[in-house]
Each structure stands twice: as C-alpha cells, then as structure tokens.
Amino acid sequence: MTTQAENEVLCRVGAGTPMGDLMRAYWIPALKSSELVADRDPVRFMLLGEKLIAFRDTQGRIGVMDHRCPHRCASLFFGRNEEGGIRCVYHGWKFDVEGNCLDMGNLPAHQDFKHKVHARAYKATERNGLVWVYMGDAAKVPELPLLEATLVPEQYMDIDFHMRECNWLQALEGDIDSSHVAWLHYGLLQKQDFEKDSIRKYQVATRAPEFVIKETDAGVMYGVHRPAEDGKRYWRIAHFMFPCWALPPINDIEFNFLARAYAPLDDTHTMCIIMMMKGDPYKKEIAKMPGGRMTMPLLLNTTDWLGRFRIEQNAGNDYLIDREVQRNVTYTGIEGIVSQDHAITESIGPIAERELEHLAPSDQMIARVRRLLVRSALDHAKDGTLPKSALDPKVYEGVRSGQFVAPEARDWLEATAEKIAANPLNYSLAQAAE
C-alpha cells in the first residue's frame, strides 16, 4: 500500500520537493513547436509548479523563463517580443533567450549593471514538432532521450495535447494499467465486434489477464498475457519510462511508434501529450466502434496559466455522459477512448488519496512504478544519485511497446527483443514513406 508520506513524495512537483527535483534532472516535453512564432506573442504556461513564458526570437530560438522580470517581478508575458529578445514593458529591460540582459534603458550608462542581471531562463529545445524544457542544474544538461516516437519526423506523427485537472501520476497510471482497457473502453464489446484478423479481440475474450514485470534502465516494463488460439498467447508489452512517459501497447509491436507524456503543470494539472503515427491502425479500428471516437474536441485556448488544450468534455459537464447510451450501447456512456481515461482519472480527485486504495494483483505494475519513483526521488534528495535514464539518452533507444501473439512456451522478453530488432525505427519509417 502507498502511505500518505509516499504519496506526498510521488505527487508534489514544485522546486525543492523530492519528485520535483528528480523531474528537473530530465528534459520535459512542454509545448508544440507551432505554439511559438518568431517575434510574435509570448505564451504563458506552467511546468513543475512554476509560472513561465515561452517565446521564439527573431532567429527562431526558443526562450523559456520565469515570467517575472528579475528587476521588480513585472510579468514578462506583457513584454515586447522584439528583435532578438523580450523587453519588459515596465522599465524596458530586455532579455535574450538565455536570460542575458541586453538592455537596461532606464538607467544612465554609469549605473547600468546589465551584465550582472539574468532572467531565470531555462534550457529549451525542439525536435520533430515538440518543445522540451530542462529546469535543472544548468551545469548538468543531459541530451534529449532517444525515445522512438520523438525521433519520428513530424510529417508522420500526430502530436495531440490535452490538459487533465489532476495530478500527473494518477493520469499516467491509466496507461500502465492493462486490465482497465477491456472494461473502461471495451466493457460491452465482444470478440466479434473486432476486425477479423485483429488480435485485440483476445482482450475481451479474457478480461482478467496475468502480469509479468521487469525493471529496465529506462523505468519498468510489463507483459500482460491471455490465451490466444492454438495454444498460443496474446501478449501486451508496455513501459513506464522516467520521468513521466508511458508507452501503451495499442498496436502490433513491429510498428507501435507512440508515446504519451504526462508533464506536470503543477500538483493538480497535467499536460497529456499523445504522440501517434498518422493513419494508426488502432485509431482506425477503434474509431468505428461505439464510444470509440479517437479525437478530443478542445475548447479554444486562452492565455490563462492553465488555459491551453482544455477538453470540451470535462468535470463541469460530467464529461457529457449519456446515461441512455450507457444503459444500452456503451459501457461508460462517455464518447471517446481518451475522454474515458480523462473522466476516470480526474474522478479520483485532484490528488489521489492512495491510503484509501485496495490494490489488487492487476495493479502490480502500478505498485512497482510507485516504489521505483519513491526510491529514486528519495535517493536523489539524499545524495544526488540519479537514475541511469537521467544521464544516458541511449537507455530509451529501441524501447517499444506493443502487442503480439507467440507460442505459449516463448520467453516474453526474448520475443519482444526479437520483434523490435527485426523492425528497427528506420526500417519502419522507410515503409511508412512508401
């Protein structure tokens, strides 16, 4: 069971908290590249409990910094994104993307001390349409992780953001919780509702699967197995990866280039970033089923701290649950697979009260990930020890989730490794391009 004290470690992400400081040792995905246009409006956002602004300068470089001007704390959100930097409108101090003060125009030359003042800027970079922010020790900036989904060129990927009004971990736990799929999402579906050659059907044939778990250099992986036909097993392999990534096994492992990040905005708001291949076969198959809509209608973005990528179906309208549909057609009455996840993880409350839980064997992956997270955060707080994943971007290389059918006696780790090795990212991308 997870104690209240452990839950505090898991859920608090502000600066100076054990988990907040561990997260700050990693690059965190935060914005879409398309949100930032050179010399245009700065974007207000939150990450790890800090109020930040992001802007793109004249050269296209991205600046991410504490929204407060280091002079007298006026918000740089109202600043002018001018040639090569942002200028605070209060007294005209101007900062480049690295936080260097370029101009201190309200002071006579002999009193100018611009070389001594820096805005609190964080490292920012972008790859394939995603902007990442590093908020840790500037002397120890790691490389971006070699996570497959983030290496796929933008034209092959859909990158969708939506915000959840709950703590990051309970949102993520929905993605390392294989047995919920056959209930929350497929509760009324039967084998024959799936396409003839789809192996997803084994999930509804056996709604109570068995689990095996293994720690990896990047986090924790698990395999969930059920009987398939002819003495074979249907496997679903999935990963938790530091600091806030989940790889759910929604497609065949040969080409399942997807990842989901649960980036904490603060303790009770999370940006879910879903990266999927365009034309994903899972999307196509599930979208045809009742309640299986794969899109997430969004409200218009606002400039509020938490105003980006809010979904139409929310706690205020009970996620547009249709009780008549729930009685007769779909298991939840809530339209959309991700909306169902959204509803159920928010329904737990802003921060899950984990001492009220009764974990079952089907939650063993969740329990294992929590233990690893608590241990890693406390070790880091104690003496600065970091998980390997914070230091070596290669531990993410070739890590992939996915489903397959294998002979009953086949070792799950061997089968997984063999299938991924036979279908490396470059090979599959070449196929996608054809």
Add this chain to the structure above:
Amino acid sequence: MSDYMIDREKQRTVSYTGINGIALQDHTITESLGRIADRTFEHLAASDMMINRVRRLLVKAASDHAETGTAPKSATDPQVYAGLRGGQFVADEIADGREALRDNLAKISLESAHALAQAAEQTA
C-alpha cells in the same frame, strides 16, 4: 482572462504596451507582479532608490510602532502634509533641486495654481 485587453498588433506597431490607457498600464503591470510581490526575486537598480528608501522607512516605522507604540510625526500632526506637492519644472542646471522646489512652492498660491493649470490646458 482579458489580459487588460492587450492588443498585440498595436504593441508591435503603434504603442509600446498595446494596452490602452495610462492608468490601465499601471494597473496591468502592478497586478502582473502577483497578489503579493516576491521581493526576494528582485534586482533593484539605482532607479529604484526612492522605492528602496520608502520601503526602509515603512519597515522602520511599522516595527517601531509595534515595539514601542511610537508613531511617525505624520500620524499626530496634520500640518506635516501642508504645502506638499508633486510636479515638474525646468530650472537652471546648477540650481539645487530642493531649493528650486521650495522657491516654486513658495511663489504659488492655490488660486494662482488653478489659473496656471487652466492656462496650460488652453495652450495645449
């Protein structure tokens, strides 16, 4: 969130802030500090010496009052406000600012100040 109706296009091309109105600009920027400014985050400059001096005086006056009940003179003597005024003027470069201020204040009665303001309005 109306963001004080900031017009980014105007900010880029016409006005410095894109916020319409002098008092609204002050309103915006002082509210943007947050409900209570985190002054540990600041880097005060020479241009902030007045602010710094006022803060020191306020801290001292409040602490003195809390400790011993001593109130600043202004709390007991309404006369200390008499004849105090803000304003701008042009003077000889060598003039002592405070002397010039005293001279200007001494010269002008309330009636004549009103007349001066009206005249300035008509020329403007």
